[in-house]
Amino acid sequence: MDQLDIFANSRDVALLNDALIALQRYDDAGTRRVMQVLAAEFPCDHHLPVLELLVNAIGDDAGTAPICSYVAAMETATLLTVHVRAAAIQLLGHRDAKAWLPVLWRRLAHRCAMLAYSPRYADCHSAAFLLEAGDWDAARRKVSATASWRRLPAPLAWMTEATWHIEGMEAAWPMLAELAWLSPSRFDTLAGRLADSSLDALLLAFNANFEANGDGSDLAWFPVWALIEKTGLARWLAHAQPSRQLAPERAMRLVLDLLILERDGRQRELLARRRELQELSPAVYRAYMRTR
Template sequence: MSARQLDLFLDSREVVLVNDVVAAFRAGECARARNALAALRAESPERSELAPFAVLLAFLEKLRESDFATPDGDGLAQLLGEIDAVVVPATQALGSEARGFLDRIWRRLATAAAGQPFDPARPQIHAAALYLRAHAGAEAEGAASRIADGWNDPLILRWRALARYRVGGLQAARWQIFSLAWFATDSFPQLLAELSAPELESDWRRFHSAIEMPDASWFPAWCLLPHPEFVAALAGEISPPIRRAAAGIPGLGAFLALTKILAIEPGGYSRALVDERARLQAIDATFFAAYMRSRTVRHR
């Protein structure tokens, strides 16, 4: 065997041993990972992956010895801090298997935290947040929807928007997205970036080019102009608390007024249509002008 052949043999053996370690971590098997890591360390004590692999093994063993039957909020928060600071960087050694390794951990912690109440001071330990990190959209939506009085809470709405979008796409998440425009106006652009939904981003750009409104709370109302079909799709989401909140959010008031107008318009010109248009104009003259321009274009 030549020197080059020997090098290739040794290299390929190291690769096999590294893959053995990664496969053990992928399966979440501590004993198997420990044995595979020992074999890799004996064969190649200078491998750069040894240190991060040791970190991951120590954490898996810690999880195995932990009792999650009655999770403690302080302990869970501390554990999450350790994962973000120490474990996540170490998973880079797992390559493409990093996500699966972390998803298993987040799912286990989410399951353990499922019975914990929502704590606004520590939202990161709620099951919905943990399920989202595990890329478990349906479970995240279920956990978030069970939080009482979350209909206008920006954080809970964000959880539900992300979870619904991941499971059912834009149509499933539209109400939560619109709600964030009303109740978390300043952070709405960040949500758009996080969702990365091309159709929504296109409407957002058209909104800014078509009309000068002060903030994102007007975006849902504007969306009804090019997409009147949204009215029927979202009608069931309009609750009494939403109607009461409209008194303090002009953009929401315009949205509600426009839903009535769009329901009346197919019946032709009428006194009811005149009255509802007057209400919309009273909310904001600039938006009303944009609405009237859209009607002129539509019926031209």
């Protein structure tokens, strides 16, 4: 914790520091005892409402009571995301707030453990909260227990994020491709969360160079474009599971075939496959031919 100026030798600062020390230990009762003294001696202290918000977040009820309603889960998650996080940063600073918040997300995940995945409340799931807590292994286990998770945008995004943290970008590529085909908007959100330098560089070049609709749906074509730009990705993208067989996926499968045909020197088949690609997507075909 970035301690407040204890050298100011003022009673209110000393009390506030004591409250923050107890808060960082998730000591609900200890924090409240110090707050009571602070409120009695300095009733106008502007830190009191913020402390009240944070101490409520670590209270016994907030830590143990099961949540059986998607609406309640959404409201609690929003409270943590918007209000509690801002208050923690205000009083603890960015570094210590980042270290303090995961326990609250883990508690929320535990409280929501009985809520099954619901497409209507796609982000109200314990796997999403475990990701916020940085508990990658637990998040993967939770997603794995969700039926057909690889065909659902939100669970697929959660599994991809957890895999990226545990195994790295290479292992995440097949699921990234599937997510781009299934939900370009989810893919875009996940890319922002990962902040992977190699992925960001490719996305920047894709947005600048790929000739398509010029909107968010273009990201469905990103996997095939990335494969053309970095053919070494073939060893990973070849493991992408079949999705909806829409044009962006079919184009990537065609380019994977073309790379094999080029390597083997099978010219007749190569020309036939190139014509297929040209008919399927002139934009992808032009990107492919520019590298040949």
